[in-house]
Amino acid sequence: MAAITLRDIEKRYDDTLVLRDCNLDIADREFVVLVGPSGSGKTTLLRIIAGLERTSGGEILFDGARVNDVDVGDRDIAMVFQNYGLYPHMSVYDNMAFGLRRRKLAPADIDDRVRRTARMLAIESLLARRPRQLSGGQRQRVALGRAIVRDPAVFLLDEPLSNLDAHLRVQMRAEILKVHRAVTATAVYVTHDQVEALTMGDRIVVMNAGRIHQVGTPAELYDAPVDRFVASFIGTPAMGFIDCERRANGDRAELATSSARITLGEVQAQALSCANAGNVTVGIRPECLSVASERDAAAADVAVRGTVQVVEMLGAEHYVHVATEGGSLTARVPRHQRLRVDETVTFVASSRDVHLFDRETGRALR
Amino acid sequence: MMDAAADRRGGTRRTARVVQYVAIALALVWSLAPVYWMLATSFKTELEAARLAPTPWPLRPTLDNYRGLFGGSLPFLAFFVNTVVTCLATAIVAVIIATPAAYALSRARFRLRAATGYAMLVFRMLPLVVLLAPLYLLLLNARLLDTHTGLVVGFATFGLPFAVWMLKSFVDAVPIEVEEAARVDGYRRWQILFRVVVPLILPGLLTTGTFVFMEAWNNLIYPLTFVTTLEKQTLPAALVLTFTGQFKTDWGGMMAAATLTTLPLMIAFFAVQRSMVRGLTSGAVAGA
Amino acid sequence: MRVALAGNSRRPAARTAERIPWFDTMVLPSAGVLAIVVGYPVVYTLVLSAEDYNLIGTTPPRFVGGDNFAKLVHDPTFWQALGNTLVYTFGSVAIAALLGLALALLTERASGRAGRIVRALLLTPWAVPFVVVAFLFRYMYLQNGGAINALLLAAGVIDTPISWLNVASLALPAVMVTNVWAMTPFFFLLLAAALAGIPNEVIESARVDRARGWSLVVGIKLPFLRNALLVGCLLMIIANFNDFAKIWAMTQGGPGYATTTLVVYVYRQAFESFAIGYASAIGVVWLALLLVFAFAYLRALRVR
Structure with missing residues (x-):
């Protein structure tokens, strides 16, 4: 003892x-x-x-x-x-x-x-x-x-x-x-x-x-x-990260790249405004991403378009590694959704599942 | 065409094989012939051994030469016992003293560790003859001249540094976790050395001891210098000293004595043959 | 990944400095014994080398400074002994190394029981005490009744028996042959072990690149044996510098000074002429020479 x-x-x-x-x-x-x-x-x-x-x-x-x-x-x-x-x-x-x-x-x-x-x-x-x-x-x-x-x-x-x-x-x-x-x-x-x-x-x-x-x-x-280290170290497959620009969209805080749009929840927006960071990295866990049509994507909090790099078959599901502007993401996709390498896909997620990190220090913005 | 080429290649390969076997056979003859000659001569009569045209094998094999050694005027048995006793004592003493040093050099942290290791290595390279005169005077003053103890002290000059290095290589091979487990179990350094490390390197202790034994057995210059009474002499020195006398023309007796001098070394050698390379290059693999 | 020391922003007060002791008690017994039986004699040799000290002389030891060394420079026997030592050492080591290498390559593929037996038999000379080797060859070198003369006569190489060890020009080579016989197994075993240690993939990938026979040996195997060869040669050079038993038991340095190496010369000076001071001076010179090799050796080890 x-x-x-x-x-x-x-x-x-x-x-x-x-x-x-x-x-x-x-x-x-x-x-x-x-x-x-x-x-x-x-x-x-x-x-x-x-x-x-x-x-x-x-x-x-x-x-x-x-x-x-x-x-x-x-x-x-x-x-x-x-x-x-x-x-x-x-x-x-x-x-x-x-x-x-x-x-x-x-x-x-x-x-x-x-x-x-x-x-x-x-x-x-x-x-x-x-x-x-x-x-x-x-x-x-x-x-x-x-x-x-x-x-x-x-x-x-x-x-x-x-x-x-x-x-x-x-x-x-x-x-x-x-x-x-x-x-x-x-x-x-x-x-x-x-x-x-x-x-x-x-x-x-x-x-x-x-x-x-x-x-x-x-x-x-x-x-x-x-911080970003802990976020990437804990969890398999690892969390994906995208470097984003800040953008105002009316009264809502939004982060974006040329192929991604991330609307933030209130708490996150507040955290973001408190931090003086202009450069933000967004992290999303693989299980939070799901494949969506262009139309569904428009309605979602988070929408990311990217190109499939690798598809790993794991039995019940696939791990899909996607390259997108500003980074890469991994998604867990049910087996029936067949994706091919080089295919362009759009993933959506909820703003609740978005982790924000200061791009310079790697610290989580909360 | 293809077949001919393949045939030719097969032919060269066969020739190469034959050349190889012939070369190995020659090498075996080169290595073994002198030893055979020693054995053969030791069973020849004095007359036959001295013949102008040597006989390839003993015509009338006899054990007289061996009998002569033990029944003759020279205390051959005493020489034998002297050599065994001093060499064995050197081996045992060297291993006992060297073990803690080897352990410390392998595991402990102290500032002079590298220096100590190098010093041991350099000591090992020192020409014995350079130490001879001062060592002679040292033994003289310590009243150890013409004693077996003095001889063992002399043998220690090369046996001890060697034992330290060789044992160190054995300690290095003990997994550090085993020792750490013993530390966690509450044992102190000396206890770990004796209760964990020594049992684990027991084969290493034996091998090292054998090496030291062999080197002492091979040594001529120390007994020749430090032992003055013939009865206390070791075999190699006795052979040199008596050759001018009894054995002057008695090559049969000489070779019988040589055979008996070789026997213990031969046994020791083949006992440790596997670790021979390690022994002779110890200190060469693991830096200080 | 290691973190580099970050400037001077640390707080030194919070640090308990780690005390590393100078020495370890466990080394003391060995260090103590060696200090007495090796350290002290080495220092004593240095002192003696500056003295006129005759063991049976009536005058007490007398300090003479560099006199012994001056005498040394003009002593032709010293130079001859030095030359003999170098020829004896480098000649025997080079030949034994080559023979050992050849044997190792020859028996490389000999596997199974037969291979093991052949290898063990090839090592036999190693198990023969030096003094016995010396007497054995002395017997075989005999002018009358020696096996070597008998063999050479039968083969028609020579017409009359030769007294190998009594002819000044032949004695040193004859002793060297003896030495080579005794030393070759060392190189054989060392290089055979090194050969066996070459990773199989290296040999196989060389084969794929169509290297075979001689080019495989020279291009691939020899570079792998370099270190073993280097270490082996240095060890044997040092051992041969110090070799006394074989020479003394065969020729006692004769005829004349034909086989007198430095060891033999020192021994004669010290224990036949009892000129301890002079013998020590020779020893000191030689010690310096040997240290050069010792350092070369240590350097070679560090490079490895």
């Missing part, structure tokens, strides 16, 4: 700054996911929480107490590594018992804990085996077991599922959440896979280039991304 607070965390290697201004509050027993592209600093941040890396600046607090100088072994954390980091020369049983022995627990107590944990993870039958005799999924379970058998206050996972095949990954996601519910630890989970982040996290921390961009629940991130 521990609440974790990160204050102005900064990390540099030589003269390269890999983390900066990282501030984060993680509540006790929360399941927080750090997500970002490779090189975003998410793993470094996790390792700093673990104590495997020292910070170059800032403070880490566990339940309000500064732990910067507390060694990793004394922080009461457990960690699951990307490549599991199992002790190759020990049996599964010893892998799990190794940390407990260090804590000088009674052998009977150790035995009890190891067996109980093994039962929970359905690896009882593997206890005598060596890691190399296990499959990827089994190793993953052992790594989980080794982490939770110690009943740590903080449970850290560094891309634990990246070595598993797609099917097993979905299964282990549920397993990890189940384990988290069963123990009383605060969990911090690192992944580059935004689907994993959305499905698992109580809250998600989106990172890029050494900074925290946004912290929020999955719904918050999806519905109200704070």
